[in-house]
């Protein structure tokens with residue numbers, strides 16, 4: 010497993026962006042922040058925007074220039090919002106993050122972010138092995154500095170396999186059985202015929218369309234039971250279905 014990348018901010022003017030960067034990093038499990046000649050740091054605005062990620066600010070290292078901030082690093086990527094004439098290889102945010110994760114564990118990687126107004130200079134980009142661009146609106150492609158850090162931190166975290174306790178996707182819920190769905194579709198067809206919505210002599214594609222609709226929902230047993238209950242209520246309890254008190258397949 011490769012090391013988490015170092016985040017380097019070059020000549021940041023607004024201390025709030027440094028705090029917001031610390032917050033963005035911490036949400037994705039990054040911790041190593043290096044600052045090159047920040048205009049104001051430490052600063053109360055940085056702490057305010059860090060919102061609980063103050064530990065990252067406290068441990069942040071301040072340097073006079075970019076080479077000093079890259080000491081100990083092997084693979085360096087410069088984040089750039091715009092194409093320049095003399096350009097080296099450019100990766101997207103996603104492929105760039107994958108490249109970080111693929112570096113050997115013996116190496117350290119750095120992601121370098123530029124000034125709010127003018128980005129990174131060509132001399133600074135020349136210190137980088139690759140350039141990374143976050144694909145964005147061609148007419149308005151410059152993200153806020155901390156937002157750019159957030160995107161890269163997120164992409165790195167995803168490329169590194171996400172968090173173990175990821176939000177459940179619901180994919181583990183038990184689906185209603187095929188038999189339960191068949192009974193439901195039969196019941197539905199019966200009710201639609203009873204209320205005159207479905208003409209059994211000319212059914213067209215109604216039942217197929219409804220099956221497609223309900224199949225997309227990937228219903229759980231409880232959900233099918235609710236719909237069966239609704240159908241029974243529509244029938245007013247008049248019609249008893251074969252195979253059980255109300256025909257439910259539970």
Ligand code: SAH
Nearest residue numbers: 088089090122123126128142143151152157
């Ligand atoms: N006007 C500057 C943009 C600075 S935004 C310019 O054109 O370079 C501040 C920093 O955020 C940039 O230096 C870069 O590191 C990062 N950033 C913003 N938008 C980005 C994007 N679409 N792709 C990559 N990095 C971006």
